Amino acid sequence: MKKLILIIFILAGTGFIHAQQLQTYQNQALDNNPQIQSLQQNVAIAEERINEVNSIPDTEFGAGYFISEPETRTGAQKMRVSVRQMIPWFGTIQSRMDYAGSMVDIEEVDLEIAQRQLKLEVSQLYFDIYEIEEKIEVLQQNIDLLEVYRTMALNSVEVGKASAVEVLRLKMRQNDLLEKKENFQLQKEAKQTQFNNLLNVDDNTQINVQDTLVIPLKESENMNLTLHPELQLYDRFAESIENSELVNKQEAAPKLGFGLDYIGVQERTDMNIPDNGKDIIMPMLSVSVPIFNKKYRSVSRQNELRQDQISSDRTSALNELESRLRSALNERASSRIKFEVQTDNLSQARDAEELLLKQYETGTIDFDDVLDIQEIQLQVQMNLVEAVSTWFKKDAIVEYLTVNN
Template identity: 55%
Template sequence: MLNGYSQELNTLINEAVGNNPELQKFDTQYQIASEKVNEVNTVPNTEFGVGYFVSEPETRTGAQKFKVSAKQMLPWFGNITARENYTGAMADAKYEDYVIAKRKLMASVSQSYYELYTNQAKQKVLSENISLLKTYETMALTSVEVGKASAVSVLRLQMRQNDLQQLKEVLTQQYLTEQTKLNKLLNRDKNTRIEVVQDLEIPSSDFDETLGQLELHPELIKYDKLFHSVEQSELLNQKESSPMIGFGLDYINVEKRPDMDFTDNGKDIIMPMVSVSIPIFNKKYKSQTRQNELQQQEIVFQKQERYNTLETTLDKAINDRTSARISFNTQTKNLKQAKDAESILIKSYETGIINFNDVLDIQELQLKFQMNQIEAVRAYYIQSTIINYLIQ
């Protein structure tokens, strides 16, 4: 993991994985899909029938009174196993939805965390600049007293402080909004305080990113599992196009013939039966085979399309992260030069000559460079989060 991932962030991610309702939803869906394997491990219902002869047929051994029958149809050999395999394959594909949702949740928590860090860092910089402006204001007041500066300089410094204070207050409200967002990802009270890392540094080197890792992304693995489920669907289709065999038994109650004495008088009738269900008109199964072939082609195209999108996203994230590093280094150089200029102005004040307009200009440049630095750090870690989602 990146150095920017503090123990606090890891703790938040683990809490989100355990509590997030959306993730729990996907886990429940997977459990339902897995349970369906037990549902299909059955045979058709046993049929029972009872009939009473209103007009009793007469036979040599007596009149038939009522009839009881039982019948059980059995699928062809391997049919139930094929159903289990198909349902299991669908459950495996559904599991990838859970894995994808988990990765997205981890990315969302990380990005929200870095947004909080960015907001906090900007507030800190604004506070420092407000304090700096107060120092300049004191210097300007002293200069006004000795006639070396005008009151306008003091007012400009005060107005600048007001602007920065406004920015800080706006950031405070934005922080509360982002804190609510992160707390809701963790499924806890929105006002729970979140502690973020105080300082983030861009690492001296980046991890290697390879397309081979991208090929193992769950969004792509899901398509492989869907393809496999269609294969199992076709095997099931072939089994269902096979005959079904049935076994049954009929029992007919026969009443004795009165005033007659002979062998088998009133003997009940028991008739075992065997039946076969043959799908003679099997156009349905041929159509299903064709549909499965087309569905496999569709899945192949969908996977390639998604791979292209993920590869583009990964390439952009890598390049944007590199750009963030370049920007950070440039802003660091600019900030050093701005501080050098500030030092020159302070020395000028000691000699009695200072232009407070220049002071304000330098202060604005310093603030700009500091904010750009923070944005560069934010961009670096946000892009790293995207990269982690894609290849880790």
Template identity: 55%
Template sequence: MKNIKIIICLLFVSALAKAQQLQSYIEEAEANNPEIQAFELRYNIAEEKVNEVNWLPNTVVSAGYFVSEPETRTGAQRARFSISQMLPWFGTITARENYASSMAETEFVEIAIAKRKLALAVAQSYYQLYSIKTKQLVFDENIELLETYERLALTSLEVGKASAVDVLRLQIRQNELVQQREVLEQDYQAEQTLFNNLLNRDETMPVNVIEDMMIPDVDPLVLNENLQLNPELIKYDKLYESIEQSELLNQKESAPSIGFGLDYVPVSERADMNFSDNGKDIIMPMISISIPIFNNRYNSVTKQNELRQLEIISQKDERLNSLETRLAQAVHNRNTMRIKFNTQTDNLKQANDAEEILIKNYETGTIDFNDVLDVQELQLKFQINLIESIKGYYTEYAKINYLTR
């Protein structure tokens, strides 16, 4: 019982270390990735548009000089100066700000989507690096094993219990494993470059990849209800709200606009007369109203908004179906990987038992090196399949996290 507790504790510590290590890489990617930075800048621009819409029409200032001064009872008018300002209907500016804020919230959701996609890409690349690195270790072990068999074959050759062909077959098999090991090294370098590019850092920087990963005994619970919290669906909710704000703004803009102004006309005094208002300047306050009588434009915008809302509802339903399909497929693949893992574990155990039998046969002087190669090939196959099932399990688990966390 004490040993079992120690093993469980070590597995827990290993899983925790793996999660913390991967999470640190994801946080680094989010902080440095240029695509995320571009989305954040777009969000900042959208936020700034809230200030942009807080505006009024330009104040109109005009001045005119009478070339031929018109005579009035109080004197000749020399010039005319005017200033006027149009004002939108009450609440129009607030409606603009609300619409701009709703568009900014949509951009903020885009950041959340981009971060999730980046986290998934980092996790998938990390598990691929784990797979390649672990395969390299397996090939190293198998190359060393074949070297041991080669020495056994050479010894058997000296006493006439093996042929030179057996030795050559073992050497050929070693060469094939060395070749595959070198190919894996190239694969690792390429994947490491991809991983570092996701983190926007030097391509040659080493990546610390955990060496021991195991599939947990119990799969984490997956709740389909959590799909509703996925940013890919929340995005459509925000778009729907932005259209609602757009329609409120459209209604405000279809209302009349009010204008205020002031005219000032300087008047010259009449020299031939003397009365109280002689030469009195003219000051005329003005008020105007702009009525959108021909408002087909606003009616059309209202109809377009209604159609866009229906479009967004359909798009959200389609995306929900797509996410549900992806989630079901990810869960299916995860369960499949667990089945494969269990099968490959049993197969590998049996292949190791066969290897022990061959070694014991060597001690009695009877060994068939063809059987040795067959068993070694099976061992390698089962080891590689075991690694692939572990990588596949965690890759599918990362997809499930993307969809439901």
């Protein structure tokens, strides 16, 4: 019982270290990735647009000089100065601000989606690198094992119980594994470059990957997709269209204008009359009425069609997310089954290896069987590494789809 408790604590500790290490890389990517920084600027720009729409139209100033001076009773008009200010209908500016605010929400959801996708990409590459490193280690172990077998074969050749051909076959097999190891090393370098590019650091930066990953005993079966940002994006689009329609209705309302005209009048010299040369001040009020408002009716119709389109797109996106989630859950479960089966196969292969070693002690070893068992054992070890890596990759997809930030 004490031994079981110790194993559970060791597995929990290993999983915690792995989670901390991966989260550190994810946070580094979120801080440094240029795409994320660009989207953050988009949010800031959208927020600034709220200030842009929180304004009234420009004030108009005008001035004129009468070349041909119109005569009035009190004198000739010499010049005119005017000022005009149009005022949107009541509530128009607030509706514009609400629409600009809904665009901020869209940019924020876009940012959240990009952050989630970046974390997922970091996770996938992290586990790719882990898988390659583990395969390199497995290959090196088998290369060392073949060297032991080759020494045994040389000893058997000396006593006439094996042929030199068997020694050469073992060496050829060893060379094949060395070639695979070198190819995996090249793949690792390529993955490390991709990983460092996501973090926006130097290509040669060392990546520390967990030595051993253990599939946890329990796994999440969360199927809740309702709060996923890819779905919330469509909800935000729908809200923005609602606000756009409110703006359209306000724009279709009358607009008020206020103004003031000042006309300078020259005094008459031919007679003395009351208010001689008195300047003219004329306040003005104007109303702009969209009598021909076909444009606004068309915009309303377009908004209705966009709402229907968004509803269809959201349903399609939900179906796609559900399919991705079910596929990830099934593949994750399949990886666990594969791990359990391959663990049992590895135990059988090692038992067969022990039997071969006992045959060597009696001088009856068959090196053809040695190569067969070694190849089976290598394949089983590779399958185990792939099963663990695949489980964590699919679990990362499940987390991307279901975990709420």
